[in-house]
Amino acid sequence: MNNVVLEAKNIQKSFTDGKTTVNVIRDLSLQVMQGEFVSIVGSSGSGKSTLLHVLGGLERPNEGMVFLNGQRFDSLGEAERGFQRNEHLGFVYQFHHLLPEFTALENIAMPLMLRKGADFKKVKERAEYLLERVGLSHRMTHQPGELSGGERQRVALARALVTQPKVMLADEPTGNLDRKTAISIFELLSDLRNEFNMSMLIVTHDEQLAKSANRILHMQDGVWV
Ligand SMILES: Nc1ncnc2c1ncn2[C@@H]1O[C@H](COP(=O)(O)OP(=O)(O)OP(=O)(O)O)[C@@H](O)[C@H]1O
Numbered sequence: 001m002n003n004v005v006l007e008a009k010n011i012q013k014s015f016t017d018g019k020t021t022v023n024v025i026r027d028l029s030l031q032v033m034q035g036e037f038v039s040i041v042g043s044s045g046s047g048k049s050t051l052l053h054v055l056g057g058l059e060r061p062n063e064g065m066v067f068l069n070g071q072r073f074d075s076l077g078e079a080e081r082g083f084q085r086n087e088h089l090g091f092v093y094q095f096h097h098l099l100p101e102f103t104a105l106e107n108i109a110m111p112l113m114l115r116k117g118a119d120f121k122k123v124k125e126r127a128e129y130l131l132e133r134v135g136l137s138h139r140m141t142h143q144p145g146e147l148s149g150g151e152r153q154r155v156a157l158a159r160a161l162v163t164q165p166k167v168m169l170a171d172e173p174t175g176n177l178d179r180k181t182a183i184s185i186f187e188l189l190s191d192l193r194n195e196f197n198m199s200m201l202i203v204t205h206d207e208q209l210a211k212s213a214n215r216i217l218h219m220q221d222g223v224w225v
């Protein structure tokens, strides 16, 4: 199937701080197909995280449009965008953003718990399954402050995957991991991609991860090169 699940058309994003404006994304378009794995590489400050935030509906572009499942996404109101994100997207932030007061299991379960009519027992089972898949069953009741950097990253991955998203957007998902754990995370991602026909858009400095993608995009100063 050649369905486009996520599309960006002529995105521009700038940040204005008093008198100075920084044009971070200058003119970017992108199509991600169902089941496709795309990696984005580029030097620090080139705009990769900013692009991911725009694609994930966490920030609005100044110009251009984002479509999720063929529907306009960027122009939706906050609540509807939040709903669409919860239904269809899994997001792994560059710096985790786990909730410090909650356990690993609760953090993973959170996106499902936020859904209307959530069945607590089923949610718990699903979160436990993901926790096991990222190799952290023995850390179920630990809070993020009691986990190592790599363990926090794996919890963040499990949280992004718990809803079985159509598209996963991940910013350096293996950045803090040793080779062996990074490989097991790639394997998990690729299994889940096959299992659910999930698309993945991954920002990475890891050449091995980048090369295993269907397509590699290179970003520099807010444009593809
Ligand atoms: N909220 C903001 N306000 C002002 N400038 C910003 C903001 N967010 C990002 N920038 C600027 O945009 C540029 C791109 O940032 P971004 O985080 O997208 O880079 P990146 O490619 O993800 O880099 P890295 O590989 O280091 O994570 C940087 O120069 C940064 O200073």
Ligand SMILES: [Mg+2]
Pocket: 048, 049, 050, 094, 171
């Ligand atoms: Mg970044």
